[in-house]
Amino acid sequence: MNALRMLRLMIVDDSNIIRRRIERSQQIDRLEFVGAAANGVEAISLFASTDPDVVTMDLTMPEMDGVECVERLVALKPELRILVVSALADKATAVEAIARGANGFLCKPFTDRQLNDALAELLQDV
């Protein structure tokens, strides 16, 4: 039986607390944290140097928002798995993020279990 390959995780959020929380709380054995960015511009730059397979993405951020960043990252790497982690709780925002290329949506605030369930679901066919 083939072992599942390790996947590189990048965290994008303008809140340091949330970045650290996701890094600390995620318990998916296959995920290896490779870096965090505080906005979309930083994320594009970090993406080039770390080549992540999985991204958690906030939406409301300075410089470049999450929806635009999702679109740009997916254009660079179509197989990228993106979990949007945002406080924006309306259905239209989730639908738009998915339409731009995100693969899942987790609403803030979230529990550790909700985070890990969302990540597990994101990766179930990878």
Added chain:
Amino acid sequence: MVNEAEIRTFLEGAVNYFDVSARQPVAVGVPYLVTTGSPPVHDYTGIIAVSGRRNGAVCFTAPRSMLMVLLMRMNEPDTSDANMRDLVGEVANTISGNARRDFGKDFSISVPNVVEASSGPLPLPRDLRPVVIPLNWRSHSARLIVCLS
């Protein structure tokens, strides 16, 4: 100005935030309208500017003592001033963002702007009257301030 149902949206957002993030319930006091002057603030205030279908701001103001305990409840060992500022902005952002469930996508919110009590009255629109929602958590008091057209 916000109506009773809209106040309930923000109130429920605050209750949900503490239930999920702090794993300890917050007690909500009786909301009141500020008729003169600026609403009272604690050490740090996170301000979210609102535009689109509604205009104004949503603010969460809290003392350092409360933010420190809240960080610890969230298993965050770094209780520096920088993280307290980050947290007060994140609480304001989360409650405002969650309100879009009821207000819809045209309820546009900004990134958080964090101010200290020493910097003077909150920069709120002068033609709007803020509603203050008192919040009591453990032995600490905080306020959610909703100032919308």
